Amino acid sequence: MNRFKFANLVCVLALAAATSIWPADGVQAEDAEGIVQQRKALAHRQRRIIYNNDGDDAMRAAKAGLTDGLTFVTGGDLREDFLRSRTSALVNTHVDTISYCTTAIGLTFHHATKVGHFLDKETFEGCISQDLIEQYGVDTLGVQIEFCRQNGLEIFWSLRMNDRHDSYPAGSRRWTYGLSPFKRDHPEYLFGVPEDWNKYGKHSPRRLWSGLDFSFPEVREHIFRLIQEVCEGYDIDGVEMDFFRHPPYFPPGLDDQPAGPEHLDMMTGLVRRIRRMADEVGTRRGRPILLAPRVPITAELSRFHGLDVEQWLKEGLVDLVIAGHGNGRYRPMSMIGQAVELGHQYNVPVYASLANKFYYPWVYLLLKTWPPSIQAWRGASMSAWGAGADGIYTFNVWDPNHPSFREIGDPDVIAGLDKIYGVDHFSSISGPPSYRYDDTLTMKLKEGQGVSVDLRVGSDVHSETVSELWLRVHLTGTTGKEEITIKLNDVGLPPASFVRGSVYTGKDRPGGHWLEWRLESSQIRIGANKVQVMLNKRDPSTQEPILLNGLLFHVRHQGS
Secondary structure: OOHHHHHHHHHHHHHHHHHOOOOOOOOOHHHHHHHHHHHHHHOOOOOOEEEEEOOHHHEEOOOOOOOOOOOEOOOOOHHHHHHHHHOHHHOOOOEEEEEEEOEEEOOEEOOOOOOOEEOOOOOOOOEOHHHHHHHHOOOHHHHHHHHHHHOOOEEEEEEEOOOOHHHOOOOOOOOOOOOOHHHHHOHHHEOOOOOHHHHOOOOOOOOOOOOEOOOOHHHHHHHHHHHHHHHHHOOOOEEEEEOOOOOOOOHHHHHOOOOOHHHHHHHHHHHHHHHHHHHHHHHHHOOOOEEEEEEOOOHHHHHHOOOOHHHHHHOOOOOOEEEEOEOOEOOOHHHHHHHHHHHHHOOOOEEEEEEOOOOHHHHOOOOOOOOOOHHHHHHHHHHHHHOOOOEEEEEOOOOOOOHHHHOOOOHHHHOOOOEEEEOOOOOOOOOOOOOOOHHHHOEEEOOOOEEEEEEEEOHHHHOOOEEEEEEEEEEEOOOOOOEEEEEEOOEEOOOOOOEEOOOOOOOOOOOEEEEEEEOOHHHOOOEEEEEEEEEEEOOOOOOOOEEEEEEEEEEEEOOO
16 A cells, blocks of 8 residues: 555544544445545535425325415426426436425335335325335435436435424324334423423414424434435435424423533434445445535524534545525524634535525515515525535425526626625614524614624625615604604715515514615725614604514516
């Protein structure tokens, strides 16, 4: 063995010692070295867009004509109908990787599992997986794998690490399957009891009572066996460990308290076992299995939930990181740069997670002239690319014909297209970060005091093709007689007229006003821009709280 190869082997064995990734019985050390080097190389392959499919396409529509984007109507070849509903149209788009989730609910799955609970027709008649097996000899996951192999796409299996949709009372959602045998037979592993649904408030972590307590070794063992079964039984390229579904993982999180050091060690131990097993399987088959955790956007928030992402990176346990949004909750997307910086410190790619309706805080602020949501997708993606993200990950985007799949995977494509940048969270989120997200959608203004928020924009704001730049600030509780001062990057903007703006009003979404400015490109920075809002004087005729709840920046291009 030459000196260079020996040095590489020493490095690999040192990594194995740190992570317990020792060669399996019958596997040579050089083979283990090779698989580690292969997966390091594959970790950096091009993934413009990772498309997460939550697997609801495994369900038939209840009746013809029911096409809500979640299910499909069968009328011809079952396999082709299944693929057509969410997958076929992704060919020749920016989607390079499909991450297919077979979690139906809780620990019930529609891949042919023996470790978990298989969603057969007896459990739920509308699930097609058993029909696929009977007609074609392959389940839903197998069909997705075959499709990806035929079309040159990478295929991951996505596991929701602690799915708690089985907490919902029967009849309150589209489908009800009940608890899986593992949960039903071991109520001591669960965070609560069904009565907790009505006992606790809407955003209490205790309300979703069916979550698993990962402090039990039996729970961690079961999750390990689920992942092992798929790694050994399916020709997948990787496993997405979706930790966004659903924290908390340990008892302190039920009371909005951070996980303890012992909890971080427990979860890191689980990830080590999964890494070792995946490398052993990859070595036997001659091709690695990548591990991709989907985690909160900051290392701080991940640790709060017992996820020591930085330790995973230090030990080389994961190959890529998916960080960011989960249906508008948690930390603002403007913080994606922190996740990118951490991952790149360890030479690990980082993907910006954008969930469908990530622009939820803006929805009720829309004017009748509001452009299509594709402009918001472009803006958020351009911000992520500008922050150094290695690609975009989409969650709960069910329509494979959505124009974003042909645009947002390439910053050069969207650079000359109209887009909207926005602030998705306003407060500093200094309190417990688990489920306290509603208060982050607004920021209260007090007379004589100002507030400051960051607005991230991409490089296109300085393009020669830009025709218009508009900054729009939305306030609620206003009468239009207030005196407001706005500063952009510490420079005051001229006074603006109050414009009535909210289309939707209601008890929880009060009406309000827009303030609008047309800007020059010289006023905007690429990256973070500081916007300060000062309430100098309020209208004495009302004592309604005045809230900042919308800040949008429109970029319009010539000919777009």
